[in-house]
Amino acid sequence: MFEHLQKDLSSVFFELHEDSPSHGGDPFILVPAMSLLPVCDILKDMQRYDFQCLSNLTAVDFQDHLRLIYHLFSYTHHHSLTLTTSLLPPHYEIDSVSRLWPIANWFEREVFDMFGIQFRGHPSLKRLLLPQHWTGYPLRKDYERMAR
Numbered sequence: 001m002f003e004h005l006q007k008d009l010s011s012v013f014f015e016l017h018e019d020s021p022s023h024g025g026d027p028f029i030l031v032p033a034m035s036l037l038p039v040c041d042i043l044k045d046m047q048r049y050d051f052q053c054l055s056n057l058t059a060v061d062f063q064d065h066l067r068l069i070y071h072l073f074s075y076t077h078h079h080s081l082t083l084t085t086s087l088l089p090p091h092y093e094i095d096s097v098s099r100l101w102p103i104a105n106w107f108e109r110e111v112f113d114m115f116g117i118q119f120r121g122h123p124s125l126k127r128l129l130l131p132q133h134w135t136g137y138p139l140r141k142d143y144e145r146m147a148r
Contacts, residue, residue: 057107
């Protein structure tokens with residue numbers, strides 16, 4: 001799969017890393033935020049990859065940037081791939097992948113709710129777990145809990 005990824009994604013800057021124990025043995029790609037949607041289009045639509053399933057989407061706060069982590073799976077080929085991209089402050093914004101994988105609607109709402117990342121093109125980006133009037137994003141390192 002690696003040689004095909006390098007060829008098919010050569011027009012998009014990315015870093016490809018092979019199996020890594022720290023990533024559960026799955027290959028992973030570091031993708032610039034502006035290239036995420038085109039890369040996802042290729043990975044879902046090209047028959048040799050056929051990643052029909054976005055099995056998980058989460059984020060991690062590294063204080064100087066937020067990292068998004070997308071876990072993809074192909075039922076046809078029985079392979080998986082992890083995509084990661086970083087967002088720098090103060091613009092925590094990226095294109096939504098919900099038009100490719102409808103389940104992303106819920107994953108993106110959760111990430112928005114907990115980290116404050118805006119997903120451009122999301123059909124209904126609103127809080128999922130917290131009340132709509134809630135202030136702040138609880139999983140960010142700069143979040144200060146209200147005193148009880």
